[in-house]
Structure formats: C-alpha cells, structure tokens
Amino acid sequence: MLKGIKKGALTRSLWVYHVAASPCNNCDIEILDLLTPRFDVERFGILLTGSPRHADLLLVTGMVNKKVLDRVLRVYAETPKPCVVAAFGSCAISGDLFVDSYNFAGPLDKHIPVDVYIGGCPPKPEAMILGVVRAIEKVKKLKDL
Amino acid sequence: MAELEPRVIPIGPFHPLQEEAEYFKLTVEGEKVIHLDIQLGYMHRGHGKICEGKTYDQIPFVVERICGICSTSHPFACVQAIEDAANIEIPPRAAYIRSIVGELERIHSHLLWLGLAGHFLGYNTVWMWAWKYREPVLEMCEVITGNRNHYAMFKPGGVRRDIEEGMIPPLLQVLDKLDKKLWMLTKAVLDDPVLHARLEGVGILTKEKAIEYSTEGPTGRASGVAIDVRKDDPHAAYDWIEWEEIVLTEGDVFAKAKVRLLECLESTKIIRQCLEKLKGLPEGDIDAKMTDPPDDEGVGRYEAPRGEVFHYVKGNGSMYPERYKIRAPSYMNIKSNEVAVLGGSVADAAITLAAVDPCYCCTERIAAFDTKGKLLHTWDDLVRLSREKTAKMGGGS
Ligand code: SF4
Numbered sequence: 001m002l003k004g005i006k007k008g009a010l011t012r013s014l015w016v017y018h019v020a021a022s023p024c025n026n027c028d029i030e031i032l033d034l035l036t037p038r039f040d041v042e043r044f045g046i047l048l049t050g051s052p053r054h055a056d057l058l059l060v061t062g063m064v065n066k067k068v069l070d071r072v073l074r075v076y077a078e079t080p081k082p083c084v085v086a087a088f089g090s091c092a093i094s095g096d097l098f099v100d101s102y103n104f105a106g107p108l109d110k111h112i113p114v115d116v117y118i119g120g121c122p123p124k125p126e127a128m129i130l131g132v133v134r135a136i137e138k139v140k141k142l143k144d145l
Numbered sequence: 146m147a148e149l150e151p152r153v154i155p156i157g158p159f160h161p162l163q164e165e166a167e168y169f170k171l172t173v174e175g176e177k178v179i180h181l182d183i184q185l186g187y188m189h190r191g192h193g194k195i196c197e198g199k200t201y202d203q204i205p206f207v208v209e210r211i212c213g214i215c216s217t218s219h220p221f222a223c224v225q226a227i228e229d230a231a232n233i234e235i236p237p238r239a240a241y242i243r244s245i246v247g248e249l250e251r252i253h254s255h256l257l258w259l260g261l262a263g264h265f266l267g268y269n270t271v272w273m274w275a276w277k278y279r280e281p282v283l284e285m286c287e288v289i290t291g292n293r294n295h296y297a298m299f300k301p302g303g304v305r306r307d308i309e310e311g312m313i314p315p316l317l318q319v320l321d322k323l324d325k326k327l328w329m330l331t332k333a334v335l336d337d338p339v340l341h342a343r344l345e346g347v348g349i350l351t352k353e354k355a356i357e358y359s360t361e362g363p364t365g366r367a368s369g370v371a372i373d374v375r376k377d378d379p380h381a382a383y384d385w386i387e388w389e390e391i392v393l394t395e396g397d398v399f400a401k402a403k404v405r406l407l408e409c410l411e412s413t414k415i416i417r418q419c420l421e422k423l424k425g426l427p428e429g430d431i432d433a434k435m436t437d438p439p440d441d442e443g444v445g446r447y448e449a450p451r452g453e454v455f456h457y458v459k460g461n462g463s464m465y466p467e468r469y470k471i472r473a474p475s476y477m478n479i480k481s482n483e484v485a486v487l488g489g490s491v492a493d494a495a496i497t498l499a500a501v502d503p504c505y506c507c508t509e510r511i512a513a514f515d516t517k518g519k520l521l522h523t524w525d526d527l528v529r530l531s532r533e534k535t536a537k538m539g540g541g542s
Pocket of ligand 1: 022023025026027063088090091092096120121122210213
C-alpha cells in the first residue's frame with residue numbers, strides 16, 4: 001500500500017531540486033527557462049522547490065568539483081528516498097572538457113547513483129522534458145518501490 | 146530592553162535564491178545588516194590552466210564555457226587577445242557579425258537579470274514577462290549561430306558562420322517586434338509603483354565607492370562611472386555605428402535596473418544598424434585566416450553585459466599558449482556588495498546582492514588550505530612561484 005503511494009508520488013507532479021555543482025550557468029538558466037511561459041512545465045505539476053527535503057527529483061548540473069562535492073553528497077543525503085537523480089548536461093555526465101581540470105572530482109555517477117542522463121551542452125529544453133518523461137517511465141517500471 | 150546581539154544569517158551554498166552555489170554570511174543586528182562575508186570557490190574549474198593545454202582554435206570553445214550567460218563575451222575577448230598577439234586584422238563583415246551576436250547576448254542577459262530580480266522580489270509577473278520576451282532573442286541566436294546558447298561563433302581571425310542576405314529581412318522583422326515589447330517592458334517597469342517603492346533608495350552605491358571598488362559595467366554606470374569598453378576602446382564594429390552609453394547617477398537598485406533596460410534598447414539599435422551595413426559587404430568574407438601561431442603577448446577586452454572582460458595570452462610560437470589569464474568583471478562588482486548592503490535591512494539584502502548581476506562561475510578563485518586550516522599559498526608564495534616560473538621560461542623578472 002505504502003509502496004503504491006510512493007510510486008504514485010514519484011510519477012506524478014515531480015518536485016525538482018536543482019543542485020548547481022559547478023556548472024557554467026547555462027544548464028541552470030535553461031532549467032529556469034522551462035518554468036517560463038514558452039515551455040511552462042508547471043502544467044505537468046513540475047515545480048522547483050527550495051529545499052532538498054521536499055524534492056523527488058535532483059537535477060545536478062555541472063562538473064562536480066572538489067569543493068562542492070561534499071555539499072552535493074550532503075544534499076543527496078538530505079533528499080528523501082526513493083528519489084530520482086538526473087545528471088544534467090555533458091558536464092555532470094562525463095566532465096565535458098573539464099576532465100583536464102585540476103579541480104575535477106570525477107563524473108557524477110562516481111559519487112551518487114544516477115537514474116537519467118540528459119545530454120547536451122546545454123541540453124535543449126525539449127531534451128529536458130524528454131529526460132523527465134524518461135525518469136517517470138523508469139520509476140514506473142521499478143518493481144521494488 | 147535587552148541588548149540586541151549580532152546574529153549571523155547564512156545564505157548558501159545551496160539556497161533557493163541563488164542559481165549558483167555561493168556562501169554569504171550576513172551579520173545582522175535586529176533587522177540591520179552590519180557585516181557581509183562573501184566566500185567564493187564552489188564553482189572553480191580552472192579555465193586558465195585548461196586553456197594552456199589547448200590549441201588556439203580550441204580555446205574559444207573552452208572560454209565559452211566559463212559562463213553560460215556571457216557565452217559570447219569570453220570568446221570575444223579571447224579571439225581579440227589572440228588576434229592582438231598574432232597581428233591579424235579581421236574583415237569588416239566579421240566585425241559586424243561579432244557585434245550583432247554580442248548585442249543579442251546583452252539583451253538576453255539583461256532580460257534574464259530583470260526576470261530574476263523580479264523573482265527575488267517575489268514579483269513573479271516581471272519574471273515571466275521578461276523571460277517570455279527573451280525567447281525571441283534566443284531564437285534569433287539560434288537562427289544566426291545554430292544554438293540557443295554557447296554559440297561557437299567566434300574563431301581567431303573572424304567568425305564561423307555568415308549571416309546570409311536572405312536572413313536579414315526576417316531578422317529585422319523580429320527585431321521590430323522585440324523593440325516594441327522592450328519599450329513596453331521598460332515603461333511598465335519604470336512606471337510600476339511597486340517596483341519604485343521596493344527598489345528606490347535601496348542598496349545605494351555612491352560614485353566614490355563605485356570607483357574605489359573598481360566596479361564595472363551597469364553596476365558602475367548606474368553610479369555615475371562612465372566606463373564602457375565599447376566606447377573607450379572601440380573594437381569590432383562599435384565605432385562605425387551610432388549608439389549611446391547609458392549613465393545614471395543614483396546608484397540604487399532601481400537605477401541599475403533602468404540602466405540595463407535602456408541598454409537593451411541601445412542594443413537593438415546597434416543590431417539594426419549592423420544588419421543594414423551587412424547588406425553592402427561581400428558575402429562570405431568572414432575569416433582572415435590565422436596561419437602562424439602567435440609568438441607574442443596579446444590582450445583582448447570586451448564589454449560583457451556585466452562589465453569589462455579581459456583576456457591575456459602569451460604565445461611562444463607553438464600551437465599552445467604559454468600563459469592564459471582571464472579576468473571577469475563580477476569579481477569587482479561582487480565585492481562592492483560589502484558597502485551596498487551595509488546599513489540596509491535584511492529584506493533588502495537579497496535584491497541588493499542580486500543587483501550587480503553577479504556571475505560567480507566567471508569569478509571563482511581558489512585558495513588551498515591544509516587539513517588544519519592553514520593557508521598553503523600566501524600572496525608572497527604565489528609571487529615567488531610566478532617569478533620562478535617566469536625565470537624558468539627564460540623571460541624577464
Ligand atoms: S554541460 Fe555545457 S552548458 Fe551545461 S554546465 Fe556544462 S558547460 Fe555549461
């Protein structure tokens with residue numbers, strides 16, 4: 001019974017917490033762009049929240065650097081489980097051209113489990129919507145939720 | 146009454162009001178802010194060092210990813226630095242196209258700021274309207290450069306894509322529509338009683354302080370400091386066309402908003418003139434090829450939406466630069482917050498901090514500490530290290 005509720009909550013009206021782990025800002029701005037009239041994902045109940053404690057979906061942008069890594073782990077620990085984690089943009093997926101940087105702490109999935117990868121630099125808004133849809137599909141298929 | 150004790154309000158590193166991870170420590174006495182401590186470094190990625198391992202053709206792509214909002218400003222300054230070092234003169238058509246892309250970026254950046262400022266005030270209507278009108282600008286960018294952001298348009302010696310003759314009339318049409326919307330937005334904001342009440346006299350930065358803190362861009366120009374690299378050191382097409390530098394004297398948040406809005410209108414003027422001028426120039430002449438890598442130093446400056454971006458490159462005749470240095474305007478602008486928020490109320494702190502249009506990812510520095518909290522490289526160490534490196538490379542002192 002409880003499982004059903006959790007699944008229902010995660011597949012409808014996702015609340016998103018945006019974690020800026022050393023991005024270039026572009027990914028972040030495109031996320032905000034999704035909320036504004038052109039794309040308006042609030043139609044689907046998708047909302048940015050101010051606290052990871054209310055979040056169902058963590059959108060992590062940027063190459064995770066050594067200073068911010070600790071904070072990202074803390075935000076992840078604070079998010080109620082089960083949650084969906086999306087690596088947003090090439091930076092979070094692989095490090096993009098920052099693999100050469102002395103401050104690079106490794107791709108996101110080295111540190112926390114990632115469910116969806118949304119590629120692009122920055123991903124187009126359409127790609128982001130697709131990414132969220134994929135995330136929902138993935139949650140629906142999970143048996144042990 | 147009991148004595149009020151100073152309290153500390155932490156903002157960040159992850160905070161709903163911030164797009165980026167930064168940490169502010171506000172010390173307050175009652176409602177009054179008495180001290181501000183800014184800690185940077187959450188977004189440091191080490192671009193300067195990455196650039197030293199890339200070829201001159203790759204560097205514009207790297208510096209483009211310094212900041213997603215000024216993703217033309219950095220390549221703009223970068224290619225100018227490389228051209229300065231290699232002594233290349235770019236064709237006029239490329240100069241006009243550069244100015245067009247630069248100004249489109251300025252409009253979208255200023256509208257973005259206006260929207261976020263509205264959001265910070267809890268006035269989401271402004272946010273939605275401003276970002277709605279930002280969309281056509283991004284579309285124009287997509288038509289001209291192939292991408293909404295991160296245009297990959299500039300290369301040492303010119304630009305990568307031409308604006309074809311047939312594209313100009315539709316672009317001008319969009320621009321006309323945009324102009325009307327911008328006028329409407331400007332008037333709506335300047336006449337709005339709520340915004341007047343909320344922003345006038347808030348977070349004042351006096352001219353003396355603005356100069357003392359070396360503020361740049363709209364932050365400085367709203368406080369009466371008339372500096373604009375486009376006027377003071379004209380490059381690309383900026384001295385071939387008519388436009389005005391917007392300078393106000395009030396120095397409060399409202400003045401900063403006004404400067405940005407009026408600058409958007411100037412930008413459409415610049416773009417329109419540039420598009421008209423393109424008509425008379427031979428199509429396809431957009432690239433003065435860089436044949437030999439530079440063997441000299443060069444600097445490039447560009448007036449980004451937030452102030453002057455400065456790039457320095459030192460070549461040694463190989464495909465890779467020997468030294469690359471970037472200086473972004475936000476570093477100075479952010480520091481000016483130390484005086485602007487002092488004495489104001491906590492409720493005004495958020496909008497005052499946001500009023501300089503801070504862009505932290507351009508600005509990040511790091512300092513290395515050991516596990517006991519001791520600073521590993523002090524100023525003197527850094528100077529010594531840099532001298533040793535220069536001596537090793539066989540340069541002067
Ligand atoms: S993926 Fe691209 S746009 Fe996104 S943060 Fe990284 S560099 Fe910026």
